[in-house]
Amino acid sequence: xxxxxxxxxxxxxxxxxxxxxxxxxxxxxxxxxxxxxxxxxxxxxxxxxxxxxxxxxxxxxxxxxxxxxxxxxxxxxxxxxxxxxxxxxxxxxxxxxxxxxxxxxxxxxxxxxxxxxxxxxxxxxxxxxxxxxxxxxxxxxxxxxxxxxxxxxxxxxxxxxxxxxxxxxxxxxxxxxxxxxxxxxxxxxxxxxxxxxxxxxxxxxxxxxxxxxxxxxxxxxxxxxxxxxxxxxxxxxxxxxxxxxxxxxxxxxxx
Numbered sequence: 333x334x335x336x337x338x339x340x341x342x343x344x345x346x347x348x349x350x351x352x353x354x355x356x357x358x359x360x361x362x363x364x365x366x367x368x369x370x371x372x373x374x375x376x377x378x379x380x381x382x383x384x385x386x387x388x389x390x391x392x393x394x395x396x397x398x399x400x401x402x403x404x405x406x407x408x409x410x411x412x413x414x415x416x417x418x419x420x421x422x423x424x425x426x427x428x429x430x431x432x433x434x435x436x437x438x439x440x441x442x443x444x445x446x447x448x449x450x451x452x453x454x455x456x457x458x459x460x461x462x463x464x465x466x467x468x469x470x471x472x473x474x475x476x477x478x479x480x481x482x483x484x485x486x487x488x489x490x491x492x493x494x495x496x497x498x499x500x501x502x503x504x505x506x507x508x509x510x511x512x513x514x515x516x517x518x519x520x521x522x523x524x525x526x527x528x529x530x531x532x533x534x535x536x537x538x539x540x541x542x543x544x545x546x547x548x549x550x551x552x553x554x555x556x557x558x559x560x561x562x563x564x565x566x567x568x569x570x571x572x573x574x575x576x577x578x579x580x581x582x583x584x585x586x587x
Contacts, residue, residue, distance in 0.1 A: 335489040338530050339465075342487050343440050345531040349391065350417070350442035372419070375577070376400055381423055386450035389418040395533070395577035396511030398480040399423040401558055407431040408477040411501065413466045413494070413510075414438055414484025418447035418459070424480065425459045435476070436461040437469060467493040471501045479508040483577075486513045486536045491543070495550035499584060506584045508552070513563070514540040514576050523573055534565050537575055544580070552582035 368390045372382055376397035382390060399420055404410060404427035412421045415436025425434045436459070438444050447461045464470035466481075467490050479498050488494050498508055515537050529535035538546065540557075547555045558579040565573045 333525070333527060333530075338489045338527070338536070339439070341527050342531055346416070346440045347442040350440060350446050377419075384426065385419060385422040386454050388446065389422055389450050391417040391419070393483060394419075394511065395483040395513055395563070396559075396579050397423075398482055398509045398511045398579065399427065401579055401581070402478055402480055402507075402509035404428055404432075404478060409475065410434045411469075411471065411476040411479045411498075412436040413479060413481035413498070414487070415447060415461060416440075416443050416482075416484075418450055418461065420480055420482055421447065421459055421461070422450070422454075422456065425456055428458065430458060432458055434459045435471065437464045437466060437471075439463070439465045467497060469497045469501055473500055474503050475501050477503055477506050479506070480510070481508075482511045483513060483533055485510060486533050486538070487530065489536065491538060491546050492549065495547050495552070499551045502584045504585055508547075508580070508582050509558070510580045510582075512543070512578060512580065513537045514543045514578050516540055516574075516576060519573065520571070522571070532565065534573055534575065540576060540578065543578075547580065547582050552584065553586045555580065555582040 372390050375394050393416060404424055406429040408428045410424045410428060415421050415438045418436055421434045421436040436447060444461050444463045451459050462470050485491055485494050513533050523529050524535055526535055544555050558581050560576050560578045563575050563577055565575060
């Protein structure tokens with residue numbers, strides 16, 4: 333499959349989900365479970381966190397809670413890669429306060445619009461959502477203190493470019509805290525060649541050590557897995573794939 337085909341499919345799939353108010357129905361995205369609230373609490377969000385953000389921003393996606401581990405501080409500028417409905421951007425906004433700023437970037441117009449509506453409705457003054465690809469970020473160099481992302485980079489067919497862009501826009505003292513899906517060993521060829529498995533956060537998942545190497549090759553230092561857990565994804569009635577959810581921390585320069 334060509335990169336353009338993968339991107340077009342992912343964009344179309346998540347655009348449809350945004351138009352349907354985040355209802356996944358029978359076509360599951362990353363981390364599909366019975367309800368958005370159940371999903372969020374199972375992957376690390378607290379009831380208090382979910383009660384203090386726009387309800388529409390929780391769309392039942394993700395494989396972790398990056399804001400819980402990123403140690404965000406007041407006044408910091410945060411970038412959320414693949415911000416979707418805005419759940420992590422809104423949580424980050426509360427942590428960085430009025431003197432901080434959060435920028436969400438997503439390639440799906442419907443997701444950006446959904447997040448902007450929620451931001452305006454609840455009067456978030458320190459959050460901005462920009463349409464763009466995470467492989468070609470619409471940000472200048474050395475701009476942000478922290479980059480977060482939640483089960484999104486696995487959807488990119490060019491992860492090396494994603495991390496190089498992340499490195500570019502980080503300040504010299506910047507860091508990343510990424511929640512994502514990886515594998516241990518190779519995926520079956522049937523899964524790798526499945527376009528629907530790309531949209532379900534499976535086909536694009538890199539092998540764990542390769543994923544960490546990709547981050548290091550982009551220039552990051554002190555690349556470490558903060559936490560990890562196993563997940564089983566049902567591709568079909570006959571095929572179930574075991575993958576891993578990881579939370580990865582890394583720094584632009586050594587501390």
